[in-house]
Amino acid sequence: MPDSYTNLLYHIVFSTKDRRPLITSEYELRIYDYIGGTIRSLGGICLELNGTEDHIHLLTKLRPDRAVSDVLRDLKANASGWMHHDVFPSLKHLSWQRGYGAFTVSQSNVEEVRRYIAKQKEHHRKFSFRDEFIEFLKANGIEYDERYI
Numbered sequence: 001m002p003d004s005y006t007n008l009l010y011h012i013v014f015s016t017k018d019r020r021p022l023i024t025s026e027y028e029l030r031i032y033d034y035i036g037g038t039i040r041s042l043g044g045i046c047l048e049l050n051g052t053e054d055h056i057h058l059l060t061k062l063r064p065d066r067a068v069s070d071v072l073r074d075l076k077a078n079a080s081g082w083m084h085h086d087v088f089p090s091l092k093h094l095s096w097q098r099g100y101g102a103f104t105v106s107q108s109n110v111e112e113v114r115r116y117i118a119k120q121k122e123h124h125r126k127f128s129f130r131d132e133f134i135e136f137l138k139a140n141g142i143e144y145d146e147r148y149i
Helices: 025-041 068-087 107-118 129-139
Strands: 008-015 045-051 055-062 101-104
Touching (some): 025 055, 101 129
């Protein structure tokens, strides 16, 4: 086959360092716009993006020549630098946890995941980040150590 065809869809979850509640309504739209732009600059497509004050959910389509770990490393570094130096000097304490969750999504589940991400603030009135993340790990058959969640 002379061409490659891919549809690499990921639901990515990452949080602020120590889950500090720093992504307030004052900052979130600009941060989300920047993150979406960074995904585009890396050749990806941001399908949905939302979160709470301490973490972000991202549904994205990535290029096959980009490792998820490289995308997240670049995205976090660029977003932190942009916030600290260019736009929100008051967020100089905002940084990201080193880890993240990345879960593949089938095309048939894209709309369901989009709706889930869009309703993050409502969802987290009832469920903690920790409980939510453990559910993702269990649903995806990923072993984990509760000390590091």
